[in-house]
Amino acid sequence: MGNILIVEDESIIRSALKRLLERNGYKVTEAESVTEASQNDLNNFDLIISDLRLPGAPGTDLITAASETPVLIMTSYASMRSAVDAMKMGAVDYIAKPFDHEDMIRTVRRVIDDHQNRSKTEAQISNPDALADDIYTDESGDRAALGDLVGSCQPMQTLYRRLLRVSPADVTVLIQGESGTGKELAARAIHQHSPRRDNPLICVNCAAIPESLIESELFGHEKGSFTGATAARQGLVEAAESGTLFLDEIGELPMEAQARLLRVLQENEVRRVGSVHARKVDVRLIAATHRNLKKLVKEGRFREDLYYRLQVIEIALPPLRERGKDVLEIAEHLVSKHSRRLKLDNNARLSKEAKEVMVRYDWPGNVRELENAIQRALILADTGEIFSEDLGLAQDDWSVPETLASSEPVTEPTANNADTGSSAETQEELSLEDYFQHFVVEHQDNMSETELAQKLGISRKCLWERRQRLGIPRPKKGASNAAAAR
Numbered sequence: 001m002g003n004i005l006i007v008e009d010e011s012i013i014r015s016a017l018k019r020l021l022e023r024n025g026y027k028v029t030e031a032e033s034v035t036e037a038s039q040n041d042l043n044n045f046d047l048i049i050s051d052l053r054l055p056g057a058p059g060t061d062l063i064t065a066a067s068e069t070p071v072l073i074m075t076s077y078a079s080m081r082s083a084v085d086a087m088k089m090g091a092v093d094y095i096a097k098p099f100d101h102e103d104m105i106r107t108v109r110r111v112i113d114d115h116q117n118r119s120k121t122e123a124q125i126s127n128p129d130a131l132a133d134d135i136y137t138d139e140s141g142d143r144a145a146l147g148d149l150v151g152s153c154q155p156m157q158t159l160y161r162r163l164l165r166v167s168p169a170d171v172t173v174l175i176q177g178e179s180g181t182g183k184e185l186a187a188r189a190i191h192q193h194s195p196r197r198d199n200p201l202i203c204v205n206c207a208a209i210p211e212s213l214i215e216s217e218l219f220g221h222e223k224g225s226f227t228g229a230t231a232a233r234q235g236l237v238e239a240a241e242s243g244t245l246f247l248d249e250i251g252e253l254p255m256e257a258q259a260r261l262l263r264v265l266q267e268n269e270v271r272r273v274g275s276v277h278a279r280k281v282d283v284r285l286i287a288a289t290h291r292n293l294k295k296l297v298k299e300g301r302f303r304e305d306l307y308y309r310l311q312v313i314e315i316a317l318p319p320l321r322e323r324g325k326d327v328l329e330i331a332e333h334l335v336s337k338h339s340r341r342l343k344l345d346n347n348a349r350l351s352k353e354a355k356e357v358m359v360r361y362d363w364p365g366n367v368r369e370l371e372n373a374i375q376r377a378l379i380l381a382d383t384g385e386i387f388s389e390d391l392g393l394a395q396d397d398w399s400v401p402e403t404l405a406s407s408e409p410v411t412e413p414t415a416n417n418a419d420t421g422s423s424a425e426t427q428e429e430l431s432l433e434d435y436f437q438h439f440v441v442e443h444q445d446n447m448s449e450t451e452l453a454q455k456l457g458i459s460r461k462c463l464w465e466r467r468q469r470l471g472i473p474r475p476k477k478g479a480s481n482a483a484a485a486r
């Protein structure tokens with residue numbers, strides 16, 4: 001069932017732990033110090049459980065000595081800080097002494113299972129031939145797609161292979177990438193290629209749910225647990241039973257909800273708001289963020305233990321500006337997709353000039369921005385041929401290509417924008433952004449996010465997206481709580 005090395009200098013604790021593990025079917029080897037432990041081949045164990053403070057070298061020295069085997073650190077309550085430091089050094093987890101027997105067995109089981117799953121996944125990832133057939137490639141071999149993800153540049157091909165390899169292993173995945181790069185599509189592709197594909201995929205944008213409601217939305221609530229809770233309700237975690245839960249913008253999850261989510265990951269249990277009972281759940285979590293979670297951990301805004309649980313496998317989506325000619329491949333795909341949806345029969349197509357501008361443009365809003373630009377252009381381009389001004393791109397973000405500088409005025413972006421009122425539009429957009437910025441900064445301390453969004457006449461998600469774009473983060477908890485409670 002598992003081969004465990006215990007490293008502990010206090011013989012009473014060591015033999016008690018040995019008995020406990022053996023009763024649960026594990027094979028145990030003992031050592032009193034790092035030196036004694038190192039006489040074994042450390043990578044032959046499935047797990048090493050070590051005290052932090054030992055005579056001689058500290059238990060954390062085993063982390064580097066045993067490169068392949070997870071190390072679980074035991075520490076007293078008084079030295080929790082060093083336990084967190086041990087996690088930073090690469091310990092798989094820590095457990096406080098004196099430990100509860102059930103807690104210890106649960107942790108051991110989880111760490112060994114996670115490690116075996118991870119090794120299986122990494123073996124698949126390093127096998128270049130496996131699963132590549134699932135990537136759709138056209139006859140010429142230069143267009144590729146996975147699920148709804150389109151694009152054939154090298155970073156996307158690598159991404160497809162990685163997505164296919166992590167799909168079958170039942171491990172947590174953390175998807176990172178700027179807003180609009182396709183994180184949700186990537187999560188869908190993982191679900192579709194996993195054994196859970198016939199069960200639900202529940203997608204939740206943590207930034208779009210008001211802070212005061214997020215716990216009950218995710219974890220459910222019992223009748224009467226708060227004003228307005230007139231009946232018991234299942235949360236989205238339970239709704240994803242046997243399937244996958246995709247939590248987008250996980251960096252926005254409030255601290256209390258982070259604690260409940262940790263329980264789901266650690267114990268496979270969910271406790272509804274207002275309930276004393278926990279319910280078992282079987283859910284695979286895929287999380288996504290455009291933020292640097294490590295930085296949020298440092299700032300005390302994201303739980304370190306949750307961060308470690310989430311990043312079992314990390315996948316990064318490249319920004320659109322780093323995908324070369326893929327921008328045109330995706331644009332053409334979007335032109336036909338939206339022409340069909342809008343029932344256009346004008347043979348909509350991108351002009352050569354629009355294509356050149358699109359390749360040079362920076363796409364700060366990534367594929368979402370591209371999709372909006374194409375939809376706008378399809379409606380404005382009445383002859384069917386799409387020119388750059390139909391796309392409505394912000395001038396600052398694209399340079400005029402040399403080849404265009406000498407072409408006809410109609411194909412010259414600068415001339416067009418100056419003459420057709422686009423610069424007036426940009427002006428208007430700027431002053432709207434000014435207004436938005438002033439309004440938010442002035443009222444955010446005494447209004448909740450929902451109130452702010454209502455006053456501005458936009459959705460909470462849109463408010464959140466603009467905050468990201470303009471660099472006005474949500475105020476710290478105290479202020480927003482006061483507002484939410486009003």
Ligand SMILES: Nc1ncnc2c1ncn2[C@@H]1O[C@H](COP(=O)(O)OP(=O)(O)OP(=O)(O)O)[C@@H](O)[C@H]1O
Binds near residue numbers: 248367
């Ligand atoms: N490679 C791609 N091919 C085709 N369409 C794409 C691709 N990537 C993204 N899209 C489209 O772009 C839009 C944004 O994608 P998605 O919602 O998956 O991004 P995201 O990274 O989750 O964004 P956010 O972080 O803002 O929620 C969607 O309409 C999606 O269908």
